[in-house]
Amino acid sequence: MSTTTGAPVTDFAPAVLERFLKGRIDGLQGAMRLERIGGGQSNPTFFVEFDNRRMVMRKKPAGVLLPSAHAVDREFRIMQALQSADVPVPRTVLYSDDESVVGTPFYLMDRIEGRVLTDLALPGFEPAQRRALLLSMAETLARLHRVDWAAAGLDDFGRPGDYFERQIGRWTRQWALSKLAENPDIDFLIDWLARNKPASTLCTIAHGDFKLGNLITHPTEPRIVGVLDWELSTLGHPLADVAFSAMPWYTVPGPVFNGIHGLDLAAMGIPSEDEYFAHYAACGGAQEPVTVFHKAFSLFRLSVIIEGIAKRARTGTAASADALRVGARASAFARRAVEMIEEAGGR
Numbered sequence: 001m002s003t004t005t006g007a008p009v010t011d012f013a014p015a016v017l018e019r020f021l022k023g024r025i026d027g028l029q030g031a032m033r034l035e036r037i038g039g040g041q042s043n044p045t046f047f048v049e050f051d052n053r054r055m056v057m058r059k060k061p062a063g064v065l066l067p068s069a070h071a072v073d074r075e076f077r078i079m080q081a082l083q084s085a086d087v088p089v090p091r092t093v094l095y096s097d098d099e100s101v102v103g104t105p106f107y108l109m110d111r112i113e114g115r116v117l118t119d120l121a122l123p124g125f126e127p128a129q130r131r132a133l134l135l136s137m138a139e140t141l142a143r144l145h146r147v148d149w150a151a152a153g154l155d156d157f158g159r160p161g162d163y164f165e166r167q168i169g170r171w172t173r174q175w176a177l178s179k180l181a182e183n184p185d186i187d188f189l190i191d192w193l194a195r196n197k198p199a200s201t202l203c204t205i206a207h208g209d210f211k212l213g214n215l216i217t218h219p220t221e222p223r224i225v226g227v228l229d230w231e232l233s234t235l236g237h238p239l240a241d242v243a244f245s246a247m248p249w250y251t252v253p254g255p256v257f258n259g260i261h262g263l264d265l266a267a268m269g270i271p272s273e274d275e276y277f278a279h280y281a282a283c284g285g286a287q288e289p290v291t292v293f294h295k296a297f298s299l300f301r302l303s304v305i306i307e308g309i310a311k312r313a314r315t316g317t318a319a320s321a322d323a324l325r326v327g328a329r330a331s332a333f334a335r336r337a338v339e340m341i342e343e344a345g346g347r
Helices: 014-024 073-082 126-144 163-178 184-197 238-245 273-282 294-313 323-327 330-343
Strands: 003-006 034-038 044-052 051-057 092-096 106-110 204-206 215-216 224-227 232-234
Touching: 051 073, 073 106, 092 232, 126 204, 126 215, 126 224, 126 238, 126 273, 163 184, 163 232, 163 238, 163 294, 184 294, 184 330, 204 238, 232 238, 238 294, 294 330
Parallel strands: 003 034
Antiparallel strands: 034 044, 044 051, 051 106, 092 106, 204 232, 215 224
């Protein structure tokens, strides 16, 4: 008999999932235990546990969704392609588009034991541990960007070249579909980013959402052992990932940004932003510099994503109960991007 713990499961029957899994995965023992994992704003995520196996399920949310959003099939494909690469990803188990099981397409992966940390200030860590963990984060991203995507069978996973042009167009369209109110900062960013695209043609696997909260830290050691949440992955420019991963360095502490800008990083053992970028490059990552364009693009894209969360909260399809609160942060990220452009004299 299935049991459910944690946040309630309301949009599918756990017993149906249990029967499906026992028919598809050999050797599962005992009753299934299902627990909703809180914190995710996009694809509902669950711990799925049997007596002899611990897994994680990610499913597409129910309801009317934006085009190309919540691509759990792409998440599964990229992780499957990276199973033998020098990138720590969970072992994939199965993907199913049979909507009779949990209502929407879903996939399962084996659970990696470890810690999911969200605050780059790393409270409770010793200075040496903070430094080691954040440099491990940079190294992990460099390892991803070193992967030969064609050899991994991902030559059709995205379109090489013109990454920022396509991304600006994509998120501009998403903004038109999801905005709840006019925002002059977003309008400015759409125009400024389009006029200031770098000429670089670098192309790697791009995670799309590479941040501390989407990584698994070893249970006791300051090192990254897993990379999660591949929904936005594609073939793209590596510095989009690098700038996004460094967002806490150029945003301030507090409930809106949860950044570390302005803190005494040296005393805390946290590498500077430049040290983080340099370590990434030294580990084989892209050798081009991160500029205000890359940072502003990251903030712009995140603003649009957050606005989409707020809109989905109003229609009842957002995955997290605090989606409305999170959605209110969209304008703050756009404002920070405009401020950074102005500080750099680029308006």
